Amino acid sequence: MEGTGGGRIERLLRAVEEGDRAARDELIEVLQPELRACASRMMRGQDRGHTLQATALVNEAYLKMFSRDHPHFSDRKHLLATAARAMRQILIDHARRKGRDKRHADGERTPLDNIALEYEGNGVDVLSLDEVLRDLATFDAEMARVAELRVFGGFSFEEIATIEDLSLRTLQRRWSSTKAWMASRLL
Template sequence: MTHTPTLLIQKFSNGDASALNQLFELVYDELHSVAKKQRGRWNGAETLNTVALIHETYLKLWQNQPNQIENRRHFLAIAAKAMRQILINYAEKRSAQKRGGEFTSVDADSLDLMADDKAARELLEMHETLNRLEKINQRQAQVFECRFFGGMTVDDTAFALEISPATVKRDWQSACNWIYGELNR
């Protein structure tokens, strides 16, 4: 990679919008590779520790880089977005693979393998719902993204979005209410 993350953030701060995309790509890729290494530690039903994952990704990307507050701030928001994208890409792939087929007790061959399908479908629905929220109230949607996809704490979210923790709490609750209402209509 020719661009360091710090440089990209500087470029972005200086008004170069494409730097943000490059940074996103960088974080996205790095999340993947860090997650792959962590994967060896997962087993059974244990779920992924997103916070640890994001932290490790951060350390990796900013190795030997000055640990400026701005770096971390931008990084966190982008990491949540990247996590979301990783999940959505996967869910889309899953639901595209889905096939029909009815159960018969004799011929299991005709059955599709769709362990994650239900969750994938629901996630895509949630993704679309969140897209709608983004149009209505962008900040609420961002808070939700950080908390839900990034697994970030209230304080991390407040730091990343440069708002007060109290606002994060209120936005989080409002976004939850909205999502809950939309998905259970």
């Protein structure tokens, strides 16, 4: 996509670090398509509602990422990884709240409910998944990050290989065993 190459983003990131407010606005505009893509990849579902879900998720990810007023993202890769983390956190928070808050049980569904349902539809309990990822992080932080990028960020293996600086083959081999290990814990 034109104009969103790494160079421009990294230039903006530096300006944001230096406190340039206009650069921050510009950065948000530029990143919008990337984050949206990230969110909609997470739930490339069948129904129309998923656009709204992706939008809601992106908006919340923004709030999480920029609410601290001074994001330090060293580069685009870091920023996208942070986006994946923000989305994970949003889903986790949502799942916790659901568990606690039975009011929603028969009420209307929010976009986040629908996202959570898509995970559940694939036999994944978001909270258990989160626990397994934390467990994984204690002995293989790298694959825990990969899992986060893959599961919550929706990135392709090519993208993840670039972000984590791994060869595609290595990544796929290690992901295969990591996925099996996670599945053996969760399914």
